[in-house]
Amino acid sequence: MCGIVGYIGDKNVYPILIGGLQRLEYRGYDSAGIAIFNEDLKVYKCKGKVSDLENYVASKDVHGTVGMGHTRWATHGEPNDTNAHPHTSMNGNFVLVHNGIIENYAEIKSDLIKKGIVFKTETDTEVLCNLIEFYYEKGENVSAELAVRMALSKIVGAYGIVVFCKNEPDKLIAARKGSPLVVGIGRGEYFLASDATPIVEYTDSMIYLNDEDVAIVSKDGLTLKTIQNDPVAFKVTKVDLSIGDLEKGNFEHFMLKEIFEQPKTIADTFRGRIKADQSDIVLGGLIDVFPKLLAADRIIIIGCGTSWHAALVGEYMIEEYARIPVEVEYASEFRYRKPILGEKDVVIAISQSGETADTLAALKMAKEMGATILGVCNVVGSSISRETDGGVYTHAGVEIGVASTKAFTAQVTVMIMLALKLAKEKGTIAPELYGSLIRDLAEVPGKVKSILVKHPHIKEIAEKYKDAVNALYLGRGYLFPVALEGALKLKEISYIHAEGYAAGEMKHGPIALVDTNLPVVVVAAKDSYYEKIVSNIQEVKARKGNIIAVVTEGDSHLKEMCNDVFEIPKSHPAIAPLLAIIPLQLFSYYIAVLRGCNVDQPRNLAKSVTVE
Numbered sequence: 001m002c003g004i005v006g007y008i009g010d011k012n013v014y015p016i017l018i019g020g021l022q023r024l025e026y027r028g029y030d031s032a033g034i035a036i037f038n039e040d041l042k043v044y045k046c047k048g049k050v051s052d053l054e055n056y057v058a059s060k061d062v063h064g065t066v067g068m069g070h071t072r073w074a075t076h077g078e079p080n081d082t083n084a085h086p087h088t089s090m091n092g093n094f095v096l097v098h099n100g101i102i103e104n105y106a107e108i109k110s111d112l113i114k115k116g117i118v119f120k121t122e123t124d125t126e127v128l129c130n131l132i133e134f135y136y137e138k139g140e141n142v143s144a145e146l147a148v149r150m151a152l153s154k155i156v157g158a159y160g161i162v163v164f165c166k167n168e169p170d171k172l173i174a175a176r177k178g179s180p181l182v183v184g185i186g187r188g189e190y191f192l193a194s195d196a197t198p199i200v201e202y203t204d205s206m207i208y209l210n211d212e213d214v215a216i217v218s219k220d221g222l223t224l225k226t227i228q229n230d231p232v233a234f235k236v237t238k239v240d241l242s243i244g245d246l247e248k249g250n251f252e253h254f255m256l257k258e259i260f261e262q263p264k265t266i267a268d269t270f271r272g273r274i275k276a277d278q279s280d281i282v283l284g285g286l287i288d289v290f291p292k293l294l295a296a297d298r299i300i301i302i303g304c305g306t307s308w309h310a311a312l313v314g315e316y317m318i319e320e321y322a323r324i325p326v327e328v329e330y331a332s333e334f335r336y337r338k339p340i341l342g343e344k345d346v347v348i349a350i351s352q353s354g355e356t357a358d359t360l361a362a363l364k365m366a367k368e369m370g371a372t373i374l375g376v377c378n379v380v381g382s383s384i385s386r387e388t389d390g391g392v393y394t395h396a397g398v399e400i401g402v403a404s405t406k407a408f409t410a411q412v413t414v415m416i417m418l419a420l421k422l423a424k425e426k427g428t429i430a431p432e433l434y435g436s437l438i439r440d441l442a443e444v445p446g447k448v449k450s451i452l453v454k455h456p457h458i459k460e461i462a463e464k465y466k467d468a469v470n471a472l473y474l475g476r477g478y479l480f481p482v483a484l485e486g487a488l489k490l491k492e493i494s495y496i497h498a499e500g501y502a503a504g505e506m507k508h509g510p511i512a513l514v515d516t517n518l519p520v521v522v523v524a525a526k527d528s529y530y531e532k533i534v535s536n537i538q539e540v541k542a543r544k545g546n547i548i549a550v551v552t553e554g555d556s557h558l559k560e561m562c563n564d565v566f567e568i569p570k571s572h573p574a575i576a577p578l579l580a581i582i583p584l585q586l587f588s589y590y591i592a593v594l595r596g597c598n599v600d601q602p603r604n605l606a607k608s609v610t611v612e
């Protein structure tokens with residue numbers, strides 16, 4: 001969602017801000033703006049892309065060595081020039097960028113209006129900006145920093161903010177609660193950003209702020225304290241991210257690059273965790289909590305979107321092999337539905353970004369209720385990973401395409417390793433099967449490669465179905481989550497309405513949709529459900545639906561029955577999701593490109609949903 005970048009130092013700030021905003025584009029946004037100080041404060045902002053902002057400021061004065069930039073994903077107030085950030089306070093003393101939602105903004109706003117403060121925008125952010133100015137002007141000897149802390153103590157909600165005060169131009173003030181913010185440390189310069197991507201080309205030394213931290217940065221140094229003014233010790237993290245990771249290279253889109261990276265990213269996920277002789281699995285981040293996992297009455301896996309689909313694979317596998325009851329919950333439901341939780345429960349949050357607001361809040365709630373909480377995150381140092389008692393990083397590398405691809409296969413890889421390790425420690429899996437599943441997992445990267453080389457064929461099939469209005473995706477067992485994920489990929493980037501269903505549910509409703517126009521994508525690899533899914537295919541065929549099936553190589557029977565097939569190599573059913581999703585990712589990608597959609601930044605979507 002919204003992206004923040006800020007800088008104070010000796011460099012010309014404009015290229016840092018614009019370059020940073022370009023790197024933040026992947027998060028999803030509808031308007032962009034910058035504020036630069038050089039004797040006076042200049043604020044430029046507009047609806048649209050960062051390139052629109054660049055055009056807008058082309059003939060303007062952008063000199064200065066301190067400033068902030070923002071990409072806005074609208075929550076309060078429509079996307080337009082006025083509501084774009086940065087926001088200035090009524091008397092122009094403060095300028096501020098904000099990521100998050102201020103829940104009690106209406107109440108504060110009406111109080112401030114009664115005090116004569118005039119608002120220019122419909123945003124919650126302007127309320128915070130004016131509240132800061134109100135405290136600054138009202139008290140005697142109130143510094144900008146004190147005014148910020150006073151205002152934040154009145155705020156209910158989530159924020160990551162950067163604030164500048166015209167009368168104290170030698171500093172930037174940053175704070176976070178619920179929305180991520182990182183401080184990058186340079187030589188005589190500091191960077192502020194909502195994640196590492198916009199500043200990594202300048203520094204790899206970062207401080208991840210914790211909730212209620214306030215950072216005051218100037219050319220001369222950094223002070224970190226709480227909103228209550230207590231000093232905070234900080235930890236500098238070295239971020240392992242290269243510029244190449246943030247660029248498309250020879251690929252047309254980040255999504256395509258990330259799909260093609262999967263042989264490597266899946267291997268990166270299990271590297272060092274599968275023993276060299278493939279006889280065992282070691283999950284270092286879980287060693288301390290493993291006894292709790294083994295003794296758990298129940299494991300609850302929470303997540304949103306694609307991460308929720310990966311959780312479903314985890315549920316099926318842990319229950320089948322480790323025989324521990326598992327529930328999978330949407331984090332957004334779980335946090336509000338008053339679940340029953342106790343000390344014998346283990347809650348695992350799956351999140352690529354590690355910042356999804358609902359997942360983070362659900363996890364905190366589970367912690368308060370006494371459960372052991374674990375994380376499966378991709379972004380190192382993210383809020384969820386720092387909140388948990390233990391966890392596993394997926395090591396998929398930065399994912400920039402809004403549609404999650406390599407993060408999904410990495411999450412599923414972790415679920416498979418976790419299920420197998422639990423099963424082994426519980427003694428619920430035969431040693432031979434344990435060993436052979438590990439070997440199967442080790443073979444996945446090679447098999448994924450063999451699917452990727454067939455991309456021209458997948459593109460041809462995409463051409464046939466690109467004008468579809470609806471699509472139905474069906475799967476059973478381990479391939480049911482793949483059907484859900486395939487449908488999600490298609491709808492989010494091509495805007496074709498797509499439904500994922502458990503194939504057995506088809507006769508309970510979705511079959512009514514089947515006609516000559518409906519593409520029905522059936523994930524039908526050879527497993528114990530095969531005969532049943534073949535019957536489902538017959539049922540669709542009898543109603544003249546167009547069937548595109550993901551089948552196991554050499555399945556001539558389904559090849560004859562279906563209109564089109566994507567073949568995947570033979571594998572154990574529990575491993576098959578890692579293979580079956582690949583052609584479906586490519587299918588959605590090509591359809592979206594053929595329809596002229598913005599694949600990496602689909603409309604209305606944000607990469608990391610940091611507000612609920």
Ligand code: F6R
Pocket residue numbers: 303304305306307308350351352353354355356359402403404405488489492607608609
């Ligand atoms: C879909 C997609 C989203 C995310 C969801 C959770 O392609 O990317 O559905 O999976 O927003 O995000 P994380 O995993 O960051 O918690």
